[in-house]
Amino acid sequence: MHTLLVLYPEPTDRAAFAAYYEQTHLPLCAKLPGVQEVNYALGIAEPGAGPYYGCFRATFANAAALDAAMSSPEGRAVEADVPNYATGGATVLSFPTTELSLG
Template sequence: MHDIFVLYNKPQDQEAFDRYYASTHVGLVGELPLLKEFTWGKVVGDEHDCYLVARLTYASKPDADASLASEAGRASVADLANFAHAGATVMNVPRIGES
């Protein structure tokens, strides 16, 4: 399995970010081909610059790469400019151990 984690920095307007993310961006991510699972949640506490973490799970890194290269993948990535004004960090994480 292969995960992509997206760590979104704390936005200035958290309500607008939340509204857009839930009403628009989540739907775009849901259209990604080969996506096995998509989960997201807000970071608890104010001691972090990170506001929200999303996890996209794929069977493999090649599947993740193909998904993001697809039309839906390009649209999802391009959509970041519409709401992630504070920035985001994307991490590719191959799973090593699973139980």
């Protein structure tokens, strides 16, 4: 499995970020070819209390699947959309992950 993790610092306007992110950006992310799972969290720290306002996680079968998704028209649309809401910027991490069996 391969994970794409995006960390969002505090935006200029939390309400505007959340509205745009949930109504416009996340639907674009859901269209990424090969995406297996998408999770996100907003408001993970109070303003000024932590380095990040939000995070996004998407999983793919492997690094090649993530690369293919981000090279696709849908992936280019996702990347091009980030400046429309992420006024605090974004840190993007990509890494292989291993699932722990709980049974």
